[in-house]
Amino acid sequence: MTTPALLPDGEPRAGGLRHGRPKYLEVRDLTVAFDGFVAVDRVNLDVIQGDLRFLIGPNGAGKTTIIDAITGLVPATGSVNHTGTEILGRKVHKIARLGVGRTFQTASVFENLSVLQNLDIAASPGRKAAELLRRRTRVDPAVQEALEIIGLEKAADKQAGTLAHGQKQWLEIGMLLVQNAEVLLLDEPIAGMSQDERDETGLLLRRIAASRITLVIEHDMDFVREFATSVTVLAAGKVLSEGSVAQVQADKKVQDVYLGTAGLEGH
Amino acid sequence: MSTFLQSRWAAPAGFAAGALLLLVAAPAALSGFNLALLGKFICFAIVAVGIGLAWGRGGMLTMGQGVFFGLGAYIMAMHLKLADASLFGGAGVPDFMSLYGSGEVPGWWEPFRSPVVTLAAVVLAPGLVALLLGLAVFKRRVKGAYFAILSQALAAAFAVFLIGQQATTGGSNGLSGFRSFFGFDLKDPANKLMLYSVAAVVLLLALAATRQLMHSRFGELLVAVRDQEERVRFLGYDPATIKTVTYVIAAVMAGIAGALFVPIVGIISPADVGVIPSIAFLIGVAIGGRATLLGPVLGALGVAVAQTSLASTFPSFWVYFQGLLFVLVIGFMPGGLASLPQLVSRLKRRRIERGGKGSATAPATHAPEPAHPAPASAANVPEEASR
Numbered sequence: 001m002t003t004p005a006l007l008p009d010g011e012p013r014a015g016g017l018r019h020g021r022p023k024y025l026e027v028r029d030l031t032v033a034f035d036g037f038v039a040v041d042r043v044n045l046d047v048i049q050g051d052l053r054f055l056i057g058p059n060g061a062g063k064t065t066i067i068d069a070i071t072g073l074v075p076a077t078g079s080v081n082h083t084g085t086e087i088l089g090r091k092v093h094k095i096a097r098l099g100v101g102r103t104f105q106t107a108s109v110f111e112n113l114s115v116l117q118n119l120d121i122a123a124s125p126g127r128k129a130a131e132l133l134r135r136r137t138r139v140d141p142a143v144q145e146a147l148e149i150i151g152l153e154k155a156a157d158k159q160a161g162t163l164a165h166g167q168k169q170w171l172e173i174g175m176l177l178v179q180n181a182e183v184l185l186l187d188e189p190i191a192g193m194s195q196d197e198r199d200e201t202g203l204l205l206r207r208i209a210a211s212r213i214t215l216v217i218e219h220d221m222d223f224v225r226e227f228a229t230s231v232t233v234l235a236a237g238k239v240l241s242e243g244s245v246a247q248v249q250a251d252k253k254v255q256d257v258y259l260g261t262a263g264l265e266g267h
Numbered sequence: 268m269s270t271f272l273q274s275r276w277a278a279p280a281g282f283a284a285g286a287l288l289l290l291v292a293a294p295a296a297l298s299g300f301n302l303a304l305l306g307k308f309i310c311f312a313i314v315a316v317g318i319g320l321a322w323g324r325g326g327m328l329t330m331g332q333g334v335f336f337g338l339g340a341y342i343m344a345m346h347l348k349l350a351d352a353s354l355f356g357g358a359g360v361p362d363f364m365s366l367y368g369s370g371e372v373p374g375w376w377e378p379f380r381s382p383v384v385t386l387a388a389v390v391l392a393p394g395l396v397a398l399l400l401g402l403a404v405f406k407r408r409v410k411g412a413y414f415a416i417l418s419q420a421l422a423a424a425f426a427v428f429l430i431g432q433q434a435t436t437g438g439s440n441g442l443s444g445f446r447s448f449f450g451f452d453l454k455d456p457a458n459k460l461m462l463y464s465v466a467a468v469v470l471l472l473a474l475a476a477t478r479q480l481m482h483s484r485f486g487e488l489l490v491a492v493r494d495q496e497e498r499v500r501f502l503g504y505d506p507a508t509i510k511t512v513t514y515v516i517a518a519v520m521a522g523i524a525g526a527l528f529v530p531i532v533g534i535i536s537p538a539d540v541g542v543i544p545s546i547a548f549l550i551g552v553a554i555g556g557r558a559t560l561l562g563p564v565l566g567a568l569g570v571a572v573a574q575t576s577l578a579s580t581f582p583s584f585w586v587y588f589q590g591l592l593f594v595l596v597i598g599f600m601p602g603g604l605a606s607l608p609q610l611v612s613r614l615k616r617r618r619i620e621r622g623g624k625g626s627a628t629a630p631a632t633h634a635p636e637p638a639h640p641a642p643a644s645a646a647n648v649p650e651e652a653s654r
Contacts, residue, residue, distance in 0.1 A: 125503035
C-alpha cells in the first residue's frame with residue numbers, strides 16, 4: 001500500500017530541523033484580555049518544525065488561553081505567523097484549514113460515530129462536494145496509517161463514545177494527523193492516563209513531532225523531563241523562561257514561581 | 268438487527284416492498300376516498316422525511332416547516348387557479364379575485380401562469396428562503412431553542428400575512444375549488460390515482476435521497492455537527508454551511524409536499540401552514556423516531572391515520588391526546604418508537620447484570636458518558652439513541 005508519509009523517520013530536537021527551510025510558528029506580542037483582566041500578556045513564542053515544545057506553568061498562567069487565541073477561539077491582539085501566513089483574526093475553521101490543529105483537555109471526539117468515521121471526517125475538509133455525498137467505499141490510506149499509528153486498528157468500527165479515556169485522546173491525535181495539521185497544539189494530552197498510557201503517548205508525541213510544529217501543554221513534570229526537547233514556562237500570562245528542561249529548572253525565576261504555588265516536582 | 272437487515276440487499280428489497288405496497292397494494296385495496304386520504308398523509312410524510320434529516324440528524328428543531336410547505340402549496344394553488352380561470356372562462360382571472368378584489372390579477376401572480384415557472388418555483392422558492400434564512404441564522408451561530416422559536420415565529424408570521432391578503436391569496440379561506448391539474452380533470456378517478464402515484468413516488472425518492480445522504484460522508488459530518496458543532500470547526504469545517512445545506516434540503520421536500528397536497532386535497536389555507544400544522548409535522552417525526560430513516564415516515568403516517576379516525580369519534584379529545592403523546596415521547600422515549608428495540612434490549616441487559624451474572628461482562632458495553640463540556644458546548648437537542 002502506498003501510504004502518505006505521516007511519519008518520516010527522525011527524532012525531534014531542540015531548535016527544530018537543521019536542514020532545508022523548516023516551518024515555524026511565530027507568536028509576537030500576543031495579548032488576550034477578558035473584561036480588563038489580561039490573561040495573556042505580550043507573549044512571544046517561536047516553535048520550529050521538528051521541535052517538541054512543552055508549555056508549562058502554574059494554573060491560571062494562560063497556557064490554554066494561548067492555544068485558544070492561536071486557534072481563533074478567543075479574540076486576541078498581536079501576531080501569530082504560521083510559516084509566512086498571519087493567522088490571527090481569522091475564523092476558527094479557516095485557521096484549521098491553514099494547517100493548525102488542536103486537541104482539548106477533555107477529549108472531544110464524536111461519540112456517536114465510529115473511530116473510523118471520526119478519522120474520516122478529519123480527512124474530509126479537502127474533499128469535493130461530490131465526494132462528500134458518496135458513501136465511503138474504502139478506507140483512505142491516510143486514515144489507515146493514522147489508525148496504525150495511534151494503535152486503534154482493532155477498534156476502528158467501535159463507537160468512539162465507548163473508548164477508554166486514553167484511547168479518545170489518541171483518536172484526537174490521530175484526527176490531527178489525518179487532518180494533515182502542520183501545527184499541533186495539544187492541551188494536556190496525558191491528563192487522566194495510566195502510567196503505561198502516558199509512556200505510549202510520550203513515544204507517540206516524539207514520533208509525530210519530528211516533522212511537525214508541536215506545542216504541548218503539560219503539568220506532569222516527569223513527563224516533561226522525559227519527552228520535551230524544549231520548554232517554555234508561563235506565569236501570570238507572561239513568558240518567564242525558555243530553554244531546555246535543565247536550563248528551565250535551573251532558572252531562579254521559575255523556581256520562585258513554582259515554590260510559591262506548588263512544588264516543581266508535583267503538579 | 269438480523270443479518271438480512273444489514274445485508275446489501277436489504278435496502279433495495281425494502282424499497283421495492285415499499286413501492287409495491289404504495290403503488291400496487293394500496294390502490295387495489297382502498298376506495299377512491301381513502302386513497303386520496305392516504306395521498307394527503309403521504310404529503311405529510313414527505314415533510315417528515317425532511318424534518319427527520321434536519322432535526323434527527325442535524326439537530327435543528329425545525330418548528331416552522333409549514334412555511335416551506337405553504338410556499339410550495341400556494342405557488343401550485345396560484346397556478347391551478349390561473350389555469351382554471353383560463354380554461355373554464357373568467358378571462359384568466361380567478362373567481363375569488365373578482366369577488367373580493369379589483370378583478371385584476373396582481374403582477375406577482377403572473378409568472379405562475381407558466382407551468383414550467385410554477386414547477387421550478389415549487390422547488391426554488393422554499394429552497395431560496397431556507398438558504399437565506401439558514402445563512403443568516405446559522406452563520407450568526409443561532410441554534411437550539413432560539414432557532415426553534417425563530418422558525419416557529421416565521422410560520423406564525425407567514426400565516427398572518429396570508430390571512431391579511433384576502434384579495435390576492437384568498438385570506439383565511441385560502442385557495443380552493445381547483446378543477447384541473449396541468450390539463451387533467453381533477454374529478455376523474457384515473458387522474459386522482461395518477462396524483463396519488465406521483466406523491467407516492469416522490470415519497471420513495473425522498474427516502475432514497477435521504478438514505479444516501481445519511482450514509483454518505485456528509486451524513487456522518489451532519490451527525491458530528493449535531494453532537495459537537497464547535498469541535499467540527501477545529502477540523503476546518505464551517506458548521507453553518509453544513510446546517511444550511513441540510514435545512515435547504517428539508518425545505519425543498521416540504522415545498523414539493525405542499526405542491527402535491529393542493530391538487531390531492533383540493534384546498535390550501537393559512538390553517539394548513541401556520542404554527543399548529545408546523546408542530547403537527549414534528550409530532551409524527553418525534554413519535555416515529557427522528558434520527559432514523561423510516562421513523563419519521565411511519566410516525567407521520569401513523570399520527571395522520573390516528574388523527575383522522577380518532578378525530579371523527581372524539582373531535583375535541585384528539586388535540587389533547589396528541590399533545591400528551593408528544594410530551595410522553597419527548598420525555599421518556601427521545602429516540603421515538605424506533606428506539607423501542609434498543610430500549611428493550613438495554614433493559615434486558617440491565618436485568619441480566621443485576622441478576623448477578625458477574626459485573627465483569629458489563630463495563631465495555633455501558634452507554635457512553637454524558638457529553639463532556641466542549642468549548643462553548645452546543646445547545647442542541649441532546650441526542651440519545653441515534654444509530
